[in-house]
Amino acid sequence: MEAKAYEEFRRRFFERVWVELDPFEEEIESTERLPLDRVVPILRDMQAFGLLVPEQYGGLGLSVTQYVPVLAELAKVQGAIRVLVHVHNMTAHAIADMASEEQRAALLPGIATGQLSVAFGLTEPDHGTGADVGTTAIKVNGHFSINGRKHLITNSNIASHFIVFAKTQPEAGERAVSAILVERNTPGFTIEPLPETMGCKGGEHGQLTFKDVLVPVRNVLGEEGRGLEQMETALEVSRLFIAATSLGTAERAFELSLAFAKQRVTFGKPIAARQAVQRYLAEMAVDIHALRLMIADAAAKCDAGKRIPAESSICKLFGLEAVGRVTDRALLVHGGIGYTRKHRIERLYRDARLNWLEEGTPTIQMLVIAREFLSKDNPLDH
Ligand SMILES: Cc1cc2nc3c(=O)[nH]c(=O)nc-3n(C[C@H](O)[C@H](O)[C@H](O)COP(=O)(O)OP(=O)(O)OC[C@H]3O[C@@H](n4cnc5c(N)ncnc54)[C@H](O)[C@@H]3O)c2cc1C
Structure with missing residues (x-):
């Protein structure tokens, strides 16, 4: 724009x-x-x-x-x-x-x-994180017959279309995963809600079951067999979006902590006057500033048409650690009352914990970062 x-x-x-x-x-x-x-x-x-x-x-x-x-x-x-x-x-x-x-x-x-409304169907209850896809889509008379299960799929209550990652040639190993578009009311496709989450309350992240679900072969998004590559590209950008989420939540927790520290008086002085509390605030500021700059670098490279696997996983990993530290400290600045729903810190603390999981756990980010540094001279210098 x-x-x-x-x-x-x-x-x-x-x-x-x-x-x-x-x-x-x-x-x-x-x-x-x-x-x-x-x-x-x-x-x-x-x-x-x-x-x-x-x-x-x-x-x-x-x-x-x-x-x-x-x-x-x-x-x-x-x-x-x-x-x-x-x-x-x-x-x-x-x-x-x-x-x-x-x-x-x-x-x-x-x-x-x-x-x-669209949803992203990758994670499975019967298989591992990310690329370990067990759902199959076998060609039968110009259609794919899809069988398998996905879970934790956000917007499952409202999505009209789901991108479903499935093995289109199970005998050819993981390379043969494709991204297939499945419409909500397709026969054999059922959606059940999962129990309520710790934070980000109110969303729905359901379980999808596919039993001989027939979808036309033309529903493959882009090219058949390129699903894992497409997933990596999609998650690469989206990890940056989770880092942005960490940034926003951390900024809000910091703003609230600054205001609270100025107005809460103990032993005759605002707690903001105490060095111990100032140290918390300073550490929060450092995390937020570093994360903001990291994201700006990765976003600019992405907008210039560059691939950013290392940058986005670094941002996502640093972001979840940063917002973890910031919301921890924000809770401490607020004291016991921060643990109650009287203050928004309680919600921000819980909401932030989703950032560990969305678009891959810390372990997966470390794996991507190490892979990039082991295979390239300087993956950040481009
Ligand atoms: C609220 C919410 C919304 C979500 N929305 C979506 C969505 O819309 N679409 C979607 O597809 N997914 C979604 N997810 C799923 C999320 O992306 C996954 O939960 C996350 O990527 C972790 O995968 P997993 O749950 O299968 O963990 P697991 O793979 O079971 O991992 C468990 C632990 O083992 C570690 N681990 C697993 N395998 C390895 C390995 N090979 N090497 C080292 N460590 C390993 C992991 O790092 C983790 O710590 C959502 C999750 C939540 C909580």
Whole structure:
């Protein structure tokens, strides 16, 4: 988006986050339900479903650099709202990247307005993290017959279309994974909710079961057999988005801690006057500043068309550690009352813990980072 239009969009978007979305916090945390009938129309009106959809398909076409602060702002208010917007946009971004022109034209305009809703189906209860795919899709008379299970699939309650990663030639090993589009009401495809989560309450991350589910072969996104490569590319960008989420949550926890430290008086002085508390605040500032700069570097490289496997895993890993430290310290600055729902620190602390898991655990980020440094001279210098 052109710079001046972006500034205006961003100003208005941020204003609406606080005026229209933030007030849902109490209701969502109490009921553990996201009131979709009221939240989705606001998000649609804010154009939150088309943030990363290219302009030619009716989206806003934000660059990664422009998207990062928008997602970070959403990560300051109740977590399920951020998760809903994040998964929709990261899946839309993946579709824009991996689909054929015909598929893009058919899907992206609906995705941009939120009329179509999309989910990313990778994780499985019976197989391991990431590339260890057990779901199969075998060709039968111009169709794929899909069998298997996925779980923890965000937006499973609302998605009209799921990207399902499945082995299209199980005998050919992991190379033969494909990304296949499965529509919600396809016979044999069932969706069940999973129990409520620790934080980001109100979202749904269901279990998908495929029993002889027939989908046309043309539903493969892009090229058959390229699913793992497509998944890596999608997760590479999306790990940066999780780092942006960590940044937003950390910024909010810091703002609240600064305000609390100035107003809480013990032994006749605000706690902000105590060196021990100042040290917590200083450490929070260092983490936030470092994360912000790291993300800016990776986002700029991504917008310049470069691959960023090392940068994005570094940002994701540092981000989850940084927001972990910041929310720990924020809780300490708030003292015992911070452990109650009287203060938002309690929610931010819980919401932040999802950042360990989304788009891969710390172990997986370490694996990617080590792989990049072992195979390239300087993977960050490009
Ligand atoms: C709220 C929520 C929403 C989610 N949304 C989605 C979604 O929309 N789509 C989706 O596909 N997934 C989603 N996930 C799943 C998430 O991406 C995974 O939970 C995460 O990547 C970890 O995978 P796993 O649960 O299979 O862990 P496991 O693979 O069971 O790992 C368990 C532990 O073992 C370690 N481990 C596993 N294998 C290895 C190995 N080979 N080497 C070293 N260590 C290893 C892991 O690092 C981890 O610490 C979501 C999860 C949550 C909690």
